[in-house]
Amino acid sequence: MLRYVKAVLALLTxxxxxxxxxxxxxxxxxxxxLLSPYQGFWRNGExxxxxxxxxxxxxPGLHQTVRVRFDDRRVPHVFxxxxxxxxxxxxxxxxxxxxxxMEFMTRVAAGRISEVVGPKALEYDRFQRRMGLPxxxxxxxxxxxxxxxxxxxxxSYSAGVxxxxxxxxxxxxxxxxxxxxxxPEPWQPLKCALLLKLMAWDLSGRxxxxxxxxxxxKYGSEVTRDLFPDxxxxxxxxxxxxxxLAFTPLPVPAAPPLFGAAVSGLVPExxxxxxxxxxxxxxxxxxSASGLPLxxxxxxxxxxxxxxxxxxxxxxxxxxVYGVTIPGAPAIIIGFNESVAWGVTNVGGDVLDWYQxxxxxxxxxxxxxxxxxxxxxxxxxxxxxRGRPDVLDTVLYTHHGPVVYDHDEKPFNAQTPVxxxxxxxxxxxxxxxxAFVKLNHARNYADYDQALRTYASPAQxxxxxxxxxxxxIRPNGRFPLKYPDQGKFILDxxxxxxxxxxxxxxxxxxxVKNPERGFLSSANQHxxxxxxxxxxxxxxxxxxxxxxxxxxxATMHHATADTLRxxxxxxLGINAQTMLPWMLxxxxxxxxxxxxxxERGGSLQTAVLQTLQGWNYHYTAKAVAATVFELWYQELVxxxxxxxxxxxATGLEMRYPARDRxxxxxxxxxGNPAASFQGASPWIDDRRTPEKENVHDLLTASLxxxxxxLTRKFGPLGPGWAWANxxxxxxxxxxQLPGFGxxxxxxxxxxxxxxxxxxxxxxxxxxxxxxxxxVKAYGIFPGGxxGNPASRYYDDMLESWRTGQxxxxxxxxxxxxxxxxxxxxxxxxx
Amino acid sequence: xxxxLLLFLLIFLLSSLAQLWLPxxxxxxxxxxxxxxxxxAAGWAFWAGLLGVALSWWLPAAWxxxxxxxxxxxxxxxLLPLGGNSWLLVLxxxxxxxxxxxxxxxxxxxxxxxxxx
Numbered sequence: 001m002l003r004y005v006k007a008v009l010a011l012l013t014x015x016x017x018x019x020x021x022x023x024x025x026x027x028x029x030x031x032x033x034l035l036s037p038y039q040g041f042w043r044n045g046e047x048x049x050x051x052x053x054x055x056x057x058x059x060p061g062l063h064q065t066v067r068v069r070f071d072d073r074r075v076p077h078v079f080x081x082x083x084x085x086x087x088x089x090x091x092x093x094x095x096x097x098x099x100x101x102m103e104f105m106t107r108v109a110a111g112r113i114s115e116v117v118g119p120k121a122l123e124y125d126r127f128q129r130r131m132g133l134p135x136x137x138x139x140x141x142x143x144x145x146x147x148x149x150x151x152x153x154x155x156s157y158s159a160g161v162x163x164x165x166x167x168x169x170x171x172x173x174x175x176x177x178x179x180x181x182x183x184p185e186p187w188q189p190l191k192c193a194l195l196l197k198l199m200a201w202d203l204s205g206r207x208x209x210x211x212x213x214x215x216x217x218k219y220g221s222e223v224t225r226d227l228f229p230d231x232x233x234x235x236x237x238x239x240x241x242x243x244x245l246a247f248t249p250l251p252v253p254a255a256p257p258l259f260g261a262a263v264s265g266l267v268p269e270x271x272x273x274x275x276x277x278x279x280x281x282x283x284x285x286x287x288s289a290s291g292l293p294l295x296x297x298x299x300x301x302x303x304x305x306x307x308x309x310x311x312x313x314x315x316x317x318x319x320x321v322y323g324v325t326i327p328g329a330p331a332i333i334i335g336f337n338e339s340v341a342w343g344v345t346n347v348g349g350d351v352l353d354w355y356q357x358x359x360x361x362x363x364x365x366x367x368x369x370x371x372x373x374x375x376x377x378x379x380x381x382x383x384x385x386r387g388r389p390d391v392l393d394t395v396l397y398t399h400h401g402p403v404v405y406d407h408d409e410k411p412f413n414a415q416t417p418v419x420x421x422x423x424x425x426x427x428x429x430x431x432x433x434x435a436f437v438k439l440n441h442a443r444n445y446a447d448y449d450q451a452l453r454t455y456a457s458p459a460q461x462x463x464x465x466x467x468x469x470x471x472x473i474r475p476n477g478r479f480p481l482k483y484p485d486q487g488k489f490i491l492d493x494x495x496x497x498x499x500x501x502x503x504x505x506x507x508x509x510x511x512v513k514n515p516e517r518g519f520l521s522s523a524n525q526h527x528x529x530x531x532x533x534x535x536x537x538x539x540x541x542x543x544x545x546x547x548x549x550x551x552x553x554a555t556m557h558h559a560t561a562d563t564l565r566x567x568x569x570x571x572l573g574i575n576a577q578t579m580l581p582w583m584l585x586x587x588x589x590x591x592x593x594x595x596x597x598x599e600r601g602g603s604l605q606t607a608v609l610q611t612l613q614g615w616n617y618h619y620t621a622k623a624v625a626a627t628v629f630e631l632w633y634q635e636l637v638x639x640x641x642x643x644x645x646x647x648x649a650t651g652l653e654m655r656y657p658a659r660d661r662x663x664x665x666x667x668x669x670x671g672n673p674a675a676s677f678q679g680a681s682p683w684i685d686d687r688r689t690p691e692k693e694n695v696h697d698l699l700t701a702s703l704x705x706x707x708x709x710l711t712r713k714f715g716p717l718g719p720g721w722a723w724a725n726x727x728x729x730x731x732x733x734x735x736q737l738p739g740f741g742x743x744x745x746x747x748x749x750x751x752x753x754x755x756x757x758x759x760x761x762x763x764x765x766x767x768x769x770x771x772x773x774x775v776k777a778y779g780i781f782p783g784g785x786x787g788n789p790a791s792r793y794y795d796d797m798l799e800s801w802r803t804g805q806x807x808x809x810x811x812x813x814x815x816x817x818x819x820x821x822x823x824x825x826x827x828x829x830x
Numbered sequence: 831x832x833x834x835l836l837l838f839l840l841i842f843l844l845s846s847l848a849q850l851w852l853p854x855x856x857x858x859x860x861x862x863x864x865x866x867x868x869x870x871a872a873g874w875a876f877w878a879g880l881l882g883v884a885l886s887w888w889l890p891a892a893w894x895x896x897x898x899x900x901x902x903x904x905x906x907x908x909l910l911p912l913g914g915n916s917w918l919l920v921l922x923x924x925x926x927x928x929x930x931x932x933x934x935x936x937x938x939x940x941x942x943x944x945x946x947x
Contacts, residue, residue: 021930033854035891035926038850050898738911739906790898790901790902792901
């Protein structure tokens with residue numbers, strides 16, 4: 001008997017151990033399946049022979065033969081004989097390199113991460129759905145499928161992705177599927193639309209309405225107007241002031257009385273990332289060495305691996321275009337062809353508003369609008385959660401949009417006020433894919449003009465240059481037709497006058513073509529000057545990058561692609577140039593710098609001040625002064641506004657005034673040290689202390705803090721204080737996997753310089769195009785073409801990116817053209 | 831010693847072959863069946879299962895760790911965390927599978943003993 005028990009017990013132990021090793025346990029991957037050399041991660045290795053120089057792949061559904069050449073960066077150059085095959089091949093090749101990334105991103109957009117990682121992503125998923133990303137994607141998809149061109153593009157692309165997925169056995173799945181233990185699902189056109197909505201969320205999903213309403217209710221409209229003006233003191237708008245207006249503007253809706261929204265005591269959980277931005281610029285033939293235009297673009301996004309962008313050349317009858325796209329989105333988003341080049345930067349216009357709702361009773365089945373009770377629509381979201389039953393979530397919809405948070409919900413994002421409906425352009429259906437497909441085909445300015453008309457969200461500054469010597473820029477997208485300041489604060493959801501009253505016609509968005517000055521640029525600043533007839537929003541990126549770019553462009557003559565490359569890598573800090581001389585003069589105005597820590601601290605401060613005095617305002621990787629200035633300025637701003645606008649001091653969620661207003665107050669309204677700071681702005685005093693602080697006190701205390709904290713962090717003043725150490729640029733894996741990214745990359749630039757490389761965000765693609773009889777283009781991104789962390793093409797471009805170099809992009813005119821950098825030629829056949 | 835060698839070799843060969851097409855846990859019936867069939871002594875059965883299966887993982891993993899998968903193995907060994915040492919990953923994987931193989935073979939030996947007693 002005992003023998004049986006022993007045998008059964010041994011078998012049971014075996015089976016249990018095998019089950020444990022075969023199953024995902026919480027966040028621990030299924031160890032045996034992952035580590036098996038037959039099925040697991042070992043199978044994802046990549047050797048030279050895995051990428052044949054010549055091969056024919058047989059893919060079901062292709063109409064004709066597609067020829068693909070690969071260059072030494074593994075960029076595919078696709079030559080198809082019809083559009084169906086072109087986008088099919090794009091889908092197939094993109095999936096081959098980036099399947100996990102493209103599928104994961106669409107899950108992020110759709111609020112379907114819990115399906116993969118379990119309940120810890122539930123709040124995130126609910127948030128995405130309540131924000132209405134899937135809703136907006138479904139609306140856009142309807143528009144895209146109505147159009148014959150985009151239906152063909154999306155369906156062919158999806159068929160190509162699915163052709164790749166259907167070839168895979170579990171042992172072939174990309175590494176991340178094995179680690180997270182799930183399988184790819186069939187691709188659908190909806191996923192392409194979801195990706196665009198995810199971009200809309202990243203680039204237009206932020207809002208200070210709640211904060212401004214709180215400020216308005218605490219300090220009143222005069223202070224709000226003074227500290228949060230609609231147009232900055234210093235600005236250099238995208239469309240220069242005085243650009244001719246070629247249309248008769250529509251009447252703007254009358255402004256109803258300002259709405260005093262309920263003060264929200266909402267406690268924030270996280271700050272939104274305001275650092276995302278981009279640069280683009282073009283110089284006319286009059287300023288270039290070739291006599292034809294040059295164009296540059298560098299979109300700044302969160303830097304991740306696999307890389308955000310994917311390079312590809314697409315050629316078929318009627319088009320031959322090269323550029324980058326987001327894996328999962330068909331066509332080219334930023335690129336060039338033989339005749340034109342274009343690029344995009346984000347428009348900071350206000351296209352997202354919150355409406356405070358009045359429900360009839362606690363059942364929230366009706367809400368008050370335009371003098372009557374209107375029904376609330378209820379949509380039940382089914383959130384699949386790994387290892388648990390589905391979670392049902394009822395979302396309330398008004399005619400404004402979804403109620404992102406209901407009363408008893410835990411807010412995920414501080415910027416989302418409770419019991420408000422969301423109105424957002426990303427919910428509208430529009431055909432952005434058509435705009436890109438038309439740009440890919442564009443041959444001249446008229447084609448560009450035509451292409452942009454269906455582009456809605458996220459609004460972008462589309463810069464353009466052509467070999468006909470035209471340059472142009474257009475902050476383009478669907479903008480609500482607003483009365484001034486509409487949506488700067490929380491709006492009254494019961495007052496029909498505060499609804500969005502229609503749209504600015506697509507023919508009346510700000511625009512400029514071939515300006516006298518011979519250059520154009522954008523860097524997320526205001527779209528147009530005060531002479532533009534419509535209100536677009538009040539809060540744009542600081543002018544620093546825009547100002548520096550325009551200042552440099554204005555001095556350019558005989559510019560070449562390399563001149564533009566150097567400007568992309570410019571690291572001069574305009575804010576430091578503006579503020580540091582004043583800060584140094586003011587802190588020394590009281591004699592020797594004050595020290596609270598005695599003699600040693602005093603001499604250290606003197607040394608630090610000397611370092612600052614000798615600085616040329618360039619944020620080089622080694623610049624010690626950049627480290628000191630950034631922290632000193634940041635600390636000064638904090639000390640200036642914390643007592644008035646921080647939640648800790650006021651109990652309310654608010655924000656600080658913008659940088660240019662802050663600087664104006666410091667430079668012009670802080671009083672004169674010679675007159676004991678008489679007449680200084682009352683904002684300078686720290687109202688939490690009985691003493692009356694002046695700006696000298698703030699500067700001294702913040703410098704002291706800076707020196708102390710840098711000494712603690714880096715040791716004695718020296719090369720250890722280098723800017724790159726303080727900034728610490730990281731490029732992480734999309735799923736935050738340790739070991740799969742690059743940390744502490746030594747590179748110049750800061751969020752405020754043209755080379756806007758920060759801690760996590762930065763130029764995600766740098767491109768320079770020189771138009772001409774033979775277009776020449778250059779580009780780089782911080783990563784590589786492959787999404788496979790086993791591949792050397794996962795991050796092979798990183799070093800060139802870090803050092804500010806660009807690759808010459810291999811642009812082929814024909815499938816059989818010879819080029820020394822071509823390495824492989826494949827055929828895709830039915 | 832001879833019966834051990836034979837069992838070890840059989841387990842190694844059959845496991846290597848079967849895992850090319852079947853999930854890794856196919857080693858359980860293989861080890862169990864072979865140990866029972868060979869009427870192996872319990873101790874020898876365990877070691878033959880452990881080493882036979884472990885070797886069926888060590889060899890291909892070592893090959894892949896020098897032919898294309900070394901970078902990924904290094905990254906995964908950083909994630910797990912094993913200090914980025916990909917050879918530890920080779921060793922660990924084989925030992926885990928080997929434990930299952932050894933226990934399965936032990937079950938087979940004890941089971942055969944119980945039935946034929």
